[in-house]
Amino acid sequence: MKSTLLAAGLLLATLGTSQALVLSFDSGVVTAGTGEPLGTTFTIEYAVLETVDVNGDPVVPYWIADPTASPLAAASAAYINAMGYGPATTSALDAEAQPILFTFASPVDLAVFSATLDNSGFGNLADEFITFYDASDTLIASIRVSQGTPGFVATNSGVLTGVTKVVLPTTAFYDDMVLLPVPEPGMPMLGAAGALGLAMMRRRKLA
């Protein structure tokens, strides 16, 4: 595997001819990315469910970046451990207090989306879900998240088409996120097993 560090904690991993975006957060916070390898820019921010319009009237709820939130944080291992969400040896994305919103400037098709949760048993006793939305804020897919399972790896089971927003549920720290776009026509696609392997090889880094 060839890896290229693009920015703090932002890694390009190449498997065969397929490039995946890997967010390790080891070197700090990642709040945005340029075009590679997703073919579009993206932002990562704290999220809130918008429920009203500019007049204060109810609307069908949709996710927005929380304009009142503090800047996105990558928690250190020491902080994660102090919060009781360890054991951790590296930093991770801090969604303990607020959900996180990925926003893509234009829709992307994802062959793989995976994230590794913290090594604690804290969190919702019911399943949570990483949710995917299209450009019209319609829910297009969900990935089950078991927050009570230490080191749980949430991974999609099928291609996610036309993704514009991704929301990570709260009460967790996320690490080693893998976003593998569906290859352009003519390029071989990373098999599901390979993609999962990419995620798994980085799993337990928190431990």
Add this chain to the structure above:
Amino acid sequence: MIGMLAGLSNSVAAPAVTRLNPPSALFTFGDATPPYISRFMVGQRFDLQATVKADAGKVITGAAFTVDGSPVTGTTTVTSIGGDRYNVVLRAYSSVAVGARTLTVLAQQDDGLTVAASGNFEIVGTTVQGRKAKNVIYLIGDGMSLAHRTAARIVSKGIAQGKAIEPLAMDTLPVTAILNTPSLNSIITDSAPGAACYSNGNKSNNGQEGVFPDDTTDKWDNPRVEHMGNYLARTQGKALGIVTTADVEDATPGSFSAHTQDRGAGTGICDMYLDEAVAKHNLRVLLGGGRKWFIPKGQPGSGRIDSLTASGADYVVPAELATGWGVPTGAQDPGRDLIADFVTAGFVYAADGTAMAAIPAGTTKLLGLFHTGNMDVSLDKIAERRGQPAVGTVATFPDQPLLEEMTDKALEVLNRNAQGFVLMVEGASIDKQAHNMDTERFVQDTIEFDRSVARCIAFQNANPDTLIIVTADHECAGVAIIGSSNVTNAQLVTRAALGGTDGVAGAINGAAGVATDGQTQLRSGVVNTYDSAAFPVYDNTTSGDGYPVTMDADRKMLIGYGANGDRYEDWLQNVQPNVNPAVRDTAGDFFIAGQATGAGVQSAVHTAADIPMSAGGRGSSLFGGTMDNTSVFFKVMQAVIGGAK
């Protein structure tokens, strides 16, 4: 056991299920539709319980529970509870399946006859909505309804030309709701179920904390419901704090961690604080009165009881309960030094206000017991601080902190828990003094309570991820602001002294035509209503301590009690607290008939009136409208688990 189902349709079931917990309208009335009487958070633990009546001479040999037709895993215990009754219980059940669930109990008699009965409950989930509330502060003004708040505003903030000069701190919270308060067995709740609903989301019978009713006399074996403190400690690592001006075993504080059908079982409730709540709820702050429960029996000031059944009892839970919930069985140990045990568990102990103020920097566990019983009220504590003669028990306990001071210290200690906390702050004597129709003391305790609200709002300003809820557990005394006095205080004193000179003490219309009759002197002669009530004025600045210089202001505000007990009224501040209102102020000869004395009711009582709730901070947008008091719990959990805009 489930195999019994197959034979059900062919058997004539002579045994009967007479109770099924959790309570439901389906079991009691055959009504499967909402509202569901019992609701639980996903994963919140609660016990399944049934009482089964066997035929004469027969024995219930086995039982099992199913939920939606599927067997419930775990140990089902069947115990004879005397006569023909059997207690069937399965401990610490939980479900993550959101929605209405049907519970069925199946029981078998030794002659092979079986019986089944069903009830239902609802599992409530949360949704991810936004930033979570890290800290939750419940401020409970015990017995405090709208009139109590209004009275405190008039006295402490002033009013002129129809507008309050300033709002109460609780008035500044942006969200308001109205809560219904009935308990499981009455339209009139007491403080135990009235407060426990905020901690576990469910109704219980009067007098019960964290349990459902059963048919045993054992105070400690009732089917339990997991408290918020326990749930959030194990799912998010939050700490719990309990602060009250009452005895810490009292109903409201006890309802945030104890599990008992007897709110008065002080020895056991206080033992449970350490044995269960410290370990399971992350109890980190416990402040209030009630030291007597912590002092070994035989030592001065001890109130520990060497009994599992008497008033103030100690606790021992059944082995199957201890196993199911993973808690100690407890012990009948009147000689226990509970303060020493708390210290051994890492708590800093403060016996008075000075010690509380001087706890070591970095303290993370704090026990403060400032009185052997209920703490003195703020009016008397403030008087002592002003150098006035000590009344009540202030002379014995001269260094009792105010509620606002305890609140500050609790916030300081709890805020050291990185994962946040749940804090319950109770203004207990709003209720206790309203019961006693001691107007000046309940109003000033409402002011003290509001000053604690102000401290919490300041904390919230510095810690925005904090949800503040200000409410009550019920209304107390049917308090009504009826008007104001039309005389100066000096004139009122004179009238009160003259009132009884007709020599007909206690006669409501004694000696008609006598000018000095108490009725004339103190009712029609004093009470201004409507326009003439105008705007009473109290001095809150000269004292320099934030409290009124005197509650006996000229042309003072007057309070009536719709749920009153018999009392004599002279409108003046009572010199001593906690004096039977039927025997005080008799000189004025103005007798007001209420609940009869000597019939178990010697004071004003709780009412079924709805109560106000104010909320602010993170997650407060979830509240509003009119709702059942149990709904507060679920909205708080949404704020803490799923967050809110």
